[in-house]
Amino acid sequence: MIETFASVSLPIDEKYKLTKQRIQNGTSKKRICVVTGIHGDELEGQYVAYQLQQKIREVYDQLDGIVDIYPCMNPLGMDSIQRKVPMFDLDMNRIFPGDEDGSMVEYLAYCIIQDIKGADLVIDIHASNAYLVELPQLRINELFKEKLVPMSKWVNANFVWIHSTSTILESTLGYCLNKLNTPTLVLEMGIGSRLTLEYGENSVQGLLNAMHQLGMLKNEYPVMEPIIGYDQEIRFLNAQCAGLFISEMEVNTPVKKGQVIGMIVDPLSGNKLCEVISDWDGLLFTIRKYPICNEGSLIGRILEGKQ
């Protein structure tokens, strides 16, 4: 059943509405929430929202609990292909937990928290920007790792990045919900403004397994064991010069120290400018797809020592 859980008037005639799909069966009150579209130019979660519903229909008879799917938390941004909330120029993921008496966007953030809090598990799906591809990875604040790392093994992600705390992240949906004792996993995958169907399908499989783990589905859904990594194991590849980056690698590739990741060339002179070389053995989990780069631009990231 499609429900509107927040609605405010726009200046002339229209309404700004936030909607969700609620799928409920059986007597259990267990609840999983799948959230996406906080950033309007990140679309990977859209496919998950669609495909998860297709799969749940096949096993609806055995569902015991509640699945809430929030496909689009920033509808104006998504309609206009913008990360932020247009008009307000606000990153929606920097204003949680919102404010009941605040501005329109703060009020909407407040409504989102009120609607989701108390769930047994929340997955907040993000994509990368338009420049980089990310191997599906959960980002877990070290403050919450005891509770979240066991759950992170349910959802079929390739990699779990446990990161240190930072004050800027305290205004994200994930942080605020975890603070409210609502376990929330933040999933980053793929690339901005595009769909990566394989990643979406893996995530759907993981969500179905999470529902099994919560006792909401009888069927088992096999998932991969994620690699766990910490900040101090993450290495950054940055461009040594400006130019056109030509990648020779995809994410999820083991790399060796000294291995060429790609090269930067000059289309005007026709010369090769430099090679991008790994200084570490590890797993390439981020790679630049947008070829133009400046000196210092992020080319990729490697999880050192793990493959």
Ligand SMILES: [Zn+2]
């Ligand atoms: Zn995002």
